[in-house]
Amino acid sequence: MEIVNTAYMTPSDSVDFCGACHGTSWDIALSGSTGVENVRFPAYRLQKSRCWRTGDSRLVCAAYHDPHQPLASDAAVYDAKCLTCHVSAGGKVTTDHPGSPCKIGTKNCAGCHMPKYELREMHSKYTDHYIRIVSDPSIFPDGLPDMRRPASDSSRPAEPVAHP
Ligand code: HEC
Ligand code: HEC
Numbered sequence: 001m002e003i004v005n006t007a008y009m010t011p012s013d014s015v016d017f018c019g020a021c022h023g024t025s026w027d028i029a030l031s032g033s034t035g036v037e038n039v040r041f042p043a044y045r046l047q048k049s050r051c052w053r054t055g056d057s058r059l060v061c062a063a064y065h066d067p068h069q070p071l072a073s074d075a076a077v078y079d080a081k082c083l084t085c086h087v088s089a090g091g092k093v094t095t096d097h098p099g100s101p102c103k104i105g106t107k108n109c110a111g112c113h114m115p116k117y118e119l120r121e122m123h124s125k126y127t128d129h130y131i132r133i134v135s136d137p138s139i140f141p142d143g144l145p146d147m148r149r150p151a152s153d154s155s156r157p158a159e160p161v162a163h164p
């Protein structure tokens with residue numbers, strides 16, 4: 001079996017790699033799938049986030065999840081990752097920390113910014129990986145992210161293409 005190390009990939013390719021099974025924006029564009037069911041496509045949801053923009057290795061799936069380990073349930077583990085880009089309350093944004101501070105909370109960031117949705121037929125809750133300010137958690141925002149590639153990455157078409 002071929003062993004793949006996502007550390008050698010660009011951030012976009014790395015998330016697309018995990019998304020091959022866990023759902024990318026391309027899958028959603030091609031299938032036209034809408035609604036809360038799409039919460040099961042974490043790669044697509046993440047790519048919608050303002051945090052993602054054109055991709056940053058601090059935000060790729062493998063920075064948060066080790067596919068060989070059970071899911072971490074401790075919010076503090078994830079908080080430290082958010083704070084690799086976001087400055088703490090009162091701080092100033094820098095080139096290295098481009099994420100603004102939160103006026104509301106200092107811990108359990110994902111608890112407020114990544115709500116969970118229950119899918120009736122699955123009997124389990126899924127965390128929405130679209131990181132955002134949530135005004136009404138009962139609303140599930142649809143829509144595709146801007147899927148244009150950064151100029152440095154010309155290996156993929158700029159617009160979704162239909163399968164032949
Ligand atoms: C070849 C398909 C495939 C690829 C590629 C893949 N996964 Fe998975 N992954 C699965 C399947 C199947 C499951 C188990 C079913 C499920 O939980 O969706 C799973 C489960 C997981 C879970 C546990 C989910 C839970 O709720 O317990 C995590 C976390 C995860 N994968 C992360 C990753 C990451 C990170 C990558 C990229 C480095 C990746 N996966 C690439 C198929 C894949
Ligand atoms: C790769 C760097 C990076 C990481 C990691 C990151 N963010 Fe961000 N995030 C940003 C940038 C850049 C913005 C846009 C500027 C701003 O509003 O701070 C942003 C915006 C946001 C916003 C405002 C969204 C909006 O719609 O206005 C929230 C909320 C947020 N991030 C929360 C989080 C949380 C929670 C985590 C951890 C799960 C996280 N971020 C991880 C870079 C990052």
Ligand code: HEC
Nearest residue numbers: 079082086099100101102103104105106107108109112133
């Ligand atoms: C108790 C819920 C809660 C927690 C916990 C929380 N936030 Fe927030 N956050 C909010 C709300 C609500 C807003 C919108 C505030 C507003 O519009 O004035 C917000 C706004 C933001 C913004 C946008 C700031 C701006 O000025 O545009 C960012 C970025 C952010 N949070 C990141 C984080 C990070 C990183 C953490 C963890 C260290 C965190 N949040 C913890 C509820 C929370």
